[in-house]
Amino acid sequence: MSDLLERLLDGDHRALARTITNIENRAPGYRDLVSGLYEHAGTAEVIGITGSPGAGKSTLVDKMAETYRERGETVGIIAIDPSSPFTGGAVLGDRIRMASNIGDMDVFFRSMSARGSLGGVSIATADAVKALDAFGKDRIIVETVGAGQNEIDIVKTADTVCVLVQPGSGDDVQMLKAGILEIADVFVVNKADLDGADRTVQELREMLDLRGNAGSGRNDQHARHGHHTGPEATENGADGSAGRADGAALTQAEAEAEPGEDGSDPEWTPPIIEAVATHGEGVDAFLDAINDHHAHLDATGEAKAKARERYAEEVRTLLREDTADLLAEEIDARGGIDDLVDGVVAGETDPYGIADDVLDPVATCLRERREDG
Amino acid sequence: MSAGQTQQPVRCLVAKVGLDGHDRGAHVIARAFRDAGFEVVYSGLHRSPDEVVQAAVQEDVDVLGISILSGAHNTLVPKILDGLDEYDALADTLVLVGGIVPDKDQDDLRERGVSAIFGPGASMEDTIEFVRENAPER
Incomplete structure (x- = not known):
């Protein structure tokens, strides 16, 4: 795998193509590969x-x-x-x-x-x-x-x-x-x-x-303000630099209180x-x-905020997928989804009951571990 | 990771190469492959050998199906095979040719690296079966 990564970084088109194939297939080792990217x-x-x-x-x-x-x-x-x-x-x-x-x-x-x-x-x-x-x-x-x-x-x-x-x-x-x-x-x-x-x-x-x-609504007003009052915004900018001479901290506070007033359009x-x-x-x-x-x-600074949001979403999606896989394994271990469905059809239990049953040991185990530190 | 989550459909490129405007056959094949559960990239008409190679390499396909009805197979198919070889992709790509290829040309194409040639009357089931059995393991 690391050989593949090396070739990709080296500019090998086929290695890039194969990397994407591995990502699509979730081929063994693809996680390390992506981590390396x-x-x-x-x-x-x-x-x-x-x-x-x-x-x-x-x-x-x-x-x-x-x-x-x-x-x-x-x-x-x-x-x-x-x-x-x-x-x-x-x-x-x-x-x-x-x-x-x-x-x-x-x-x-x-x-x-x-x-x-x-x-x-x-x-x-x-x-x-x-x-x-x-x-x-x-x-x-x-x-x-x-x-x-x-x-x-x-x-x-x-x-x-x-x-x-x-x-x-x-x-x-x-x-x-x-x-x-x-x-x-x-x-x-x-x-x-x-x-x-x-x-x-x-x-x-x-x-x-x-x-x-x-x-x-409020932000929208700001946006319009910013758009239609070009000259005024420049004046604000001039005021801003005057303020900075008096004390940078004050200007900073002002900027935080009134985002957009300095002429930049939030x-x-x-x-x-x-x-x-x-x-x-x-x-x-x-x-x-x-x-x-x-x-x-x-x-x-939205670029950074967006990147953070994206990483958070990636972590969440990965965890969702991984836990789904883990639970699918557990369902198989319990005789497969069909057996469990049989219980629902026979009126012995219901989907919520089954879900609780399957999830309960996982939840217990996690909580115990957390308490143990 | 459970087996159900690791999905590996066969990836195919169905390519029309050269000055050949007849793509009904390619469409039918693309559709049949799709219904067989394959992922099919269709190149569109009038592709040059270079383009087909570029597509096959970038899409990292298991199977390349070249549809050719113009009679130019002796010129165009070897160009594609050489191009694949340049990218080290010939060995693990299953190359098929579909269309009109006279018997006397077939051996030469096979020697150069074409795995199978499907002429008029070839059945769809046989073609799909051949791909399933011979698609390279990745």
Whole structure:
């Protein structure tokens, strides 16, 4: 395994591919491998792209990769497609759109299927991102169809989350409200040359206004304040430096009491970019918006907070998965899930009773250990 | 970790190479492989040998199925095999060719590293069975 890690760090494409395979398969030893990746990762910018089927995600990602390559940056892409809940099989078709980077190994494109385990996909995605990061990719794009909680968890592994919307999807935009809309840092209205694009932009803008008012009204006021009073903000800045001459501590206290008054904008308002991905229109504006968001994350310290949040979520998901495995083992030891279900069918017990039964020794053991120190 | 949690579906790349616009067969195969529980990456039409190699290496597939109906197999397939070899990927990738390959060309392709050639009339069950039995162990 460590040989694999060495080859990956050495820039061996096949080692990178095999590492991601091991991560996906949870092959023996993959945990040590991922642990080994951590100290080499942390430099890449991670961008998440989601949106309804046919919105143009893969096409846009292709154009993004092309533009980054023109700027001399290396790109890693992970495209996640759903798998059949019945056979586990999947057709992963996102590669079809990758036409602009023919034979360019510095664009590493990997298709992954959402192998259906609780939280498993998002962990595998996060780990695969780590692998690409450690390999030395400058930009990493995670692409997935936006349909549910799983997808939201996936794009949460990104620094900047972009949601693609296509015109004429008024009702879709309504649907997006629950979930996807809240997590978007940048909106892209793709196929902006089609009729109805203006309306879709308008609808998104209205929804963002509503969100601001309903959610965190006070912060929203600050955001507006910051936006519309450029000159005043500069004056505040001047006052601030005068204050610093009097006493830095006071300025610091003021800054804490009134975040945003110093002119920096604590609240990010997602921009809405119009694009025609097939022609590459709007791609530069889109990439600029992503850079702006990244700068915002750095300036406000949100980047660090996000990273912390991500680590916490990774720990929680890992533990959830591991305990589920441990308990599955215990169920097998008790004769398998079918035997236990027989009890419920016969009316002798119920699912809650069984769950308590299985979990009780684990809970007892843990508590005893904690008390022993 | 329990066996149920360690999932290892067979990963396949179904590739169309060269100036050959007929991909109905590739679609049918991709779908049948999916229904057999495989993970299938489809390359799309008109791929160059380099692209197919790039895809096979990056996707780390167990099986590469090349669909070719244009008659250019003697030129294109060896280019792909050489490309795989360059990345040390030829030895543990099961390479299949599907399409129209005359008998006189088949031995040469097999010698170069193609494991099986499925022509017109080959049954889907046989193809899937062959993949199940011969997909390399990882």
